Amino acid sequence: LIGKTLVRTISIGGKNSRLSGAIVETEAYEGRNDPASHARMGPTPRNSVMFGQVGRAYIYFTYGTHYCFNITARSSRQDAGAVLIRALEPIEGIEVMKLHRICDKSYSLTSGPGKLAQALQIGPIFNGIDLTTQDSGVFVEKGPRPTQIISTPRIGITRGVDRNWRFVNLLSKYASRRARIKIR
DNA sequence: CGCTCGATATTCT
């Protein structure tokens, strides 16, 4: 997913516009064998999408304030999995993103999982939608081939820290701030 | 820049 483009089509004042950004930071979460995954205890109402079709949106509410956007994905040996989209490099609709975020700083628009969900207005109504078609308003497009990707432990977890399942396009300035601190 | 801390819903112990 690093290097691909996440697109949100949205109607504003009767006009269809595109909000988009290049995916520059992700984290992988597996199923029952991943102690950091929401799916570690098996299916529940919240995580059920992780056990369904791949290529769907898994969206959850966290810390009482933010939504996080994931794309379901897994190997054939797993029964659950998803990739958290942690940061985007804004491409289209930057002025609209600033309105959604109530923020003028370009860096802060999409440099974190909660931020990008707010900038693209991706909320719980999109949970479970198919991201491989353009019908539902959120989808993934081809993007420029990424140049250099590094992997590190995942952010904000205390279990499963031995797995380097966070991936960052090292040449992007838009990886989340917390994340960049952790690289050093 | 980089650290601390409060907000706050959902899930798990």
Added chain:
DNA sequence: GAATATCGAGCGA
């Protein structure tokens, strides 16, 4: 009752 796949304000340097 505790932890959490987070963010921004406030602070000091």
